[in-house]
Amino acid sequence: MDFPTPSSPHLPVPSRVARMMQLLMLALLPGILCAWWVLGWGVLINLLLAGVTAVAAEALVLRLRGRPVLPTLTDFTAPVTGLLLALALPPLAPWWIAVLGTLFAIVLAKHLYGGLGYNPFNPAMIGYVVLLISFPREMTLWVPPASLGGTTLDLVDSLRLVFTGALPPNLGIDALTAATPLDSMKTRLGLSETLSEITSSPLFGNYGGTGWEWINFWFLVGGLVLLYFKVIRWQIPVAMLGTLFLVSGLFHLGDSDQYASPLFHLFSGASMLGAFFIATDPVSAATTTRGRLYFGAGIGLLVYIIRTWGGYPDGVAFAVLLMNMAAPTIDYYTRPRSFGHKG
Amino acid sequence: MSYDFSHLHRFPGGLRLASHKDLSTTRPIAHLPLPRRLTLPLSQHIGLPAVPLVEAGERVYKGQMIAAAEGYISAPVHASSSGTVVAIAELPIPHPSGLSAPCIVIDTDGKDEWLPTLAGVDDVLQRDPAELRNLIRNAGIVGLGGAGFPASVKLNTGLERRIDLLVLNGAECEPYISCDDLLMRERAADIIAGLRILRHVLNAAQCVIGVEDNKPEAMEALRAALAQGPDEGIQVVAVPTRYPAGGEKQLIQVLTGLEVPSQGLPADLGILCHNVGTAAAVYQALTRGHPLVSRIVTVSGDGVTEPCNVEVPIGTPIAELIAFCGGYTRDVRRLLMGGPMMGIALPSDQLPVIKTCNCILAATDATLAPTKPQLPCIRCSECAVACPANLLPQQLYWHAHARDLDAVQEYDLFDCIECGCCAQVCPSHIPLVQYFRYAKTEIWDQEREREKADLARLRHEFRLERLEREKREKAERHKQKRKALDTPAGDDDPRKAAIAAALERVKARKSVADEVPRNTDNLTPEQQRQIEEANRRRAAARSHKADTDNGAQD
Numbered sequence: 001m002d003f004p005t006p007s008s009p010h011l012p013v014p015s016r017v018a019r020m021m022q023l024l025m026l027a028l029l030p031g032i033l034c035a036w037w038v039l040g041w042g043v044l045i046n047l048l049l050a051g052v053t054a055v056a057a058e059a060l061v062l063r064l065r066g067r068p069v070l071p072t073l074t075d076f077t078a079p080v081t082g083l084l085l086a087l088a089l090p091p092l093a094p095w096w097i098a099v100l101g102t103l104f105a106i107v108l109a110k111h112l113y114g115g116l117g118y119n120p121f122n123p124a125m126i127g128y129v130v131l132l133i134s135f136p137r138e139m140t141l142w143v144p145p146a147s148l149g150g151t152t153l154d155l156v157d158s159l160r161l162v163f164t165g166a167l168p169p170n171l172g173i174d175a176l177t178a179a180t181p182l183d184s185m186k187t188r189l190g191l192s193e194t195l196s197e198i199t200s201s202p203l204f205g206n207y208g209g210t211g212w213e214w215i216n217f218w219f220l221v222g223g224l225v226l227l228y229f230k231v232i233r234w235q236i237p238v239a240m241l242g243t244l245f246l247v248s249g250l251f252h253l254g255d256s257d258q259y260a261s262p263l264f265h266l267f268s269g270a271s272m273l274g275a276f277f278i279a280t281d282p283v284s285a286a287t288t289t290r291g292r293l294y295f296g297a298g299i300g301l302l303v304y305i306i307r308t309w310g311g312y313p314d315g316v317a318f319a320v321l322l323m324n325m326a327a328p329t330i331d332y333y334t335r336p337r338s339f340g341h342k343g
Numbered sequence: 344m345s346y347d348f349s350h351l352h353r354f355p356g357g358l359r360l361a362s363h364k365d366l367s368t369t370r371p372i373a374h375l376p377l378p379r380r381l382t383l384p385l386s387q388h389i390g391l392p393a394v395p396l397v398e399a400g401e402r403v404y405k406g407q408m409i410a411a412a413e414g415y416i417s418a419p420v421h422a423s424s425s426g427t428v429v430a431i432a433e434l435p436i437p438h439p440s441g442l443s444a445p446c447i448v449i450d451t452d453g454k455d456e457w458l459p460t461l462a463g464v465d466d467v468l469q470r471d472p473a474e475l476r477n478l479i480r481n482a483g484i485v486g487l488g489g490a491g492f493p494a495s496v497k498l499n500t501g502l503e504r505r506i507d508l509l510v511l512n513g514a515e516c517e518p519y520i521s522c523d524d525l526l527m528r529e530r531a532a533d534i535i536a537g538l539r540i541l542r543h544v545l546n547a548a549q550c551v552i553g554v555e556d557n558k559p560e561a562m563e564a565l566r567a568a569l570a571q572g573p574d575e576g577i578q579v580v581a582v583p584t585r586y587p588a589g590g591e592k593q594l595i596q597v598l599t600g601l602e603v604p605s606q607g608l609p610a611d612l613g614i615l616c617h618n619v620g621t622a623a624a625v626y627q628a629l630t631r632g633h634p635l636v637s638r639i640v641t642v643s644g645d646g647v648t649e650p651c652n653v654e655v656p657i658g659t660p661i662a663e664l665i666a667f668c669g670g671y672t673r674d675v676r677r678l679l680m681g682g683p684m685m686g687i688a689l690p691s692d693q694l695p696v697i698k699t700c701n702c703i704l705a706a707t708d709a710t711l712a713p714t715k716p717q718l719p720c721i722r723c724s725e726c727a728v729a730c731p732a733n734l735l736p737q738q739l740y741w742h743a744h745a746r747d748l749d750a751v752q753e754y755d756l757f758d759c760i761e762c763g764c765c766a767q768v769c770p771s772h773i774p775l776v777q778y779f780r781y782a783k784t785e786i787w788d789q790e791r792e793r794e795k796a797d798l799a800r801l802r803h804e805f806r807l808e809r810l811e812r813e814k815r816e817k818a819e820r821h822k823q824k825r826k827a828l829d830t831p832a833g834d835d836d837p838r839k840a841a842i843a844a845a846l847e848r849v850k851a852r853k854s855v856a857d858e859v860p861r862n863t864d865n866l867t868p869e870q871q872r873q874i875e876e877a878n879r880r881r882a883a884a885r886s887h888k889a890d891t892d893n894g895a896q897d
Contacts, residue, residue, distance in 0.1 A: 117722065340758060
């Protein structure tokens with residue numbers, strides 16, 4: 001009787017890339033639902049636009065590169081990139097924002113570097129930053145949280161606005177949009193208002209922004225699910241959030257009228273989404289256990305610096321990309337001591 | 344130095360694997376009926392192949408040495424039953440290369456007759472360790488855990504440095520394999536007796552038997568056997584079940600917290616590690632005189648009808664072993680020697696059981712995976728988390744893939760023990776170990792090429808140097824001669840002195856030859872005449888020789 005002779009080990013190894021990506025999308029769900037509830041239909045429209053564009057772009061590029069299309073498409077990495085980018089976009093941004101950003105992320109940031117596993121930068125964040133720099137006006141079309149009782153759009157009006165730019169009668173775009181809590185915090189601190197004056201506005205909730213604190217909370221829950229199923233390891237999120245908490249805490253203790261509280265930082269903007277879903281992208285992050293601590297801490301620090309002194313209200317995307325740049329160096333200097341070697 | 348095992352340590356990484364050992368542990372060790380034909384490879388161990396001592400057609404006894412160890416790191420081979428040597432030929436052997444190697448083939452006669460002169464040693468524990476080491480070497484005992492390193496060579500490391508701790512490895516961490524488990528359960532006394540001998544040979548102060556905690560029966564049996572002896576300093580320690588706790592380096596780390604230095608040996612730490620099966624074989628060899636002619640093999644997997652442990656004569660065809668265990672199941676697709684993590688896939692069952700064969704695993708596609716194309720590495724680093732050697736398999740893969748052989752060595756490729764943990768956890772099912780083996784082989788090849796080139800270069804340089812030297816010497820001689828010719832002849836001419844000396848020598852020789860011969864009284868006239876004739880001939884020859892001698896002097 002003849003048998004095949006492959007190399008050891010011989011136990012079956014399940015393909016887990018697709019499963020990891022599916023779990024990741026599932027873990028996004030609570031945060032997505034919360035964002036939909038707080039920010040309206042625009043969130044879902046963005047997700048759909050970016051998701052579909054990501055899959056289509058991935059298929060197209062794979063065809064052009066002469067790679068097998070179906071096996072790669074079913075690893076679900078492209079839709080994950082699309083969804084993460086979409087969650088960073090303002091809900092009332094025109095349709096081409098999501099499409100353009102996703103195209104940039106998939107085609108340029110991912111495939112031009114060799115596809116999955118070879119991209120040095122987080123593709124979703126590249127897409128986001130390109131949009132932020134190229135189309136600053138469209139990227140500010142955020143809406144106030146629904147619970148504040150302002151004007152909100154239903155599905156049909158939202159679709160019309162996103163796809164045609166047509167506003168419902170008797171409404172200006174200014175009536176629909178509002179600054180995000182982070183943006184408002186930055187602007188008003190810049191106007192020398194004290195923190196207590198700023199946070200007394202209804203835009204601010206118990207510790208973060210109204211509505212936003214709940215979005216962040218549900219992304220935190222999703223992140224814990226990822227940790228539980230070992231889709232991600234704890235080092236990056238803990239280091240990032242811990243550093244953000246620590247640094248903002250120190251400044252807040254130093255001058256609580258000028259510097260927002262650590263809880264505000266943790267539960268505002270893209271803190272939780274970034275910590276659990278974006279910074280943990282394994283391809284572009286540091287890979288050693290110790291290196292991941294430095295990598296996460298670096299992101300936390302940069303987020304605080306950009307939010308507090310930088311030109312943008314939030315800094316997760318820039319912080320992640322900057323640390324992506326540093327990842328190979330971090331890996332180089334944090335190699336573990338191999339067994340039997342002296343330190 | 345004394346070790347305390349009340350607190351155990353951890354090795355980095357490792358995996359919890361489904362053990363599947365109960366498949367084969369429910370039945371006691373079975374004995375295989377004597378096979379009709381035995382195929383004994385000359386190389387069943389690490390080191391040089393043994394050299395045949397018999398010829399085709401010769402009758403051999405069971406236990407008779409039929410091939411002798413060649414060189415220091417080598418082991419002899421013994422006939423595993425009585426019969427007739429029918430061939431010494433290149434035959435396929437169970438080896439990853441899939442190549443053939445020289446084997447001695449014996450047709451058994453069914454009598455299974457031991458060599459009559461085989462006898463055990465009395466008072467083993469009073470004997471000189473050197474003598475015992477030699478006996479162990481002659482018994483052909485190699486590490487039975489799977490590596491097959493000659494046991495006596497390992498014991499010799501005790502000569503160079505003090506061994507404080509002797510570790511017996513009964514961890515048996517790979518799934519499916521249970522031959523050591525059954526051995527410990529059924530023959531614990533043999534193991535303990537063997538351990539005492541090894542301890543005596545090494546003069547080791549402390550001994551420990553490390554057993555994974557999923558083998559309570561084995562531990563109980565060992566402790567019971569220990570209780571019967573007056574042993575102090577021998578302990579049975581349960582180590583946590585975690586693959587690869589049975590790796591020598593890992594077991595030592597779990598027990599002592601020490602790391603065997605890279606490229607070093609446990610002996611560098613004053614520790615020596617032997618498999619429990621090796622200890623039992625040492626006992627058999629020294630107290631009964633039986634060399635290593637059989638071993639216990641686990642036959643398991645869902646590809647075989649009745650998995651069990653079998654004591655098998657070395658050289659038995661695997662097909663016969665499978666048949667003994669009820670044959671294959673319908674969907675069998677794979678055959679392995681060893682466990683599923685480190686075992687080698689066998690191309691066929693027409694191969695012999697060898698000394699290092701601890702397990703024959705026959706499996707269907709459900710248990711052992713058919714290979715599937717790898718996906719891209721997503722750098723998740725789960726491989727690094729699982730690596731017991733603390734390496735970065737993902738980086739090694741990256742460089743091995745790019746054939747950057749300097750970089751893989753920079754990342755300590757040669758500390759990889761090929762346990763397979765990294766490949767097992769890879770979400771993209773990249774056959775990482777295969778890449779690492781490839782890189783190692785490439786580096787070894789390069790090294791050999793370099794050595795060859797170095798040798799050739801050296802030889803070439805020597806030749807150039809020799810030619811140069813000869814040329815120089817020739818020139819020197821010419822110079823001397825010319826100088827001699829140019830010097831005007833005088834009283835102190837060395838040439839004249841030399842000639843005078845030569846003449847002196849010739850004269851001295853002549854005077855000796857002219858001496859009167861003895862026993863010349865009372866000669867018959869006939870004898871007198873013969874002597875005179877001879878003297879005449881001699882004189883003639885002498886004058887002729889003197890002429891030629893003088894000629895040569897000029």
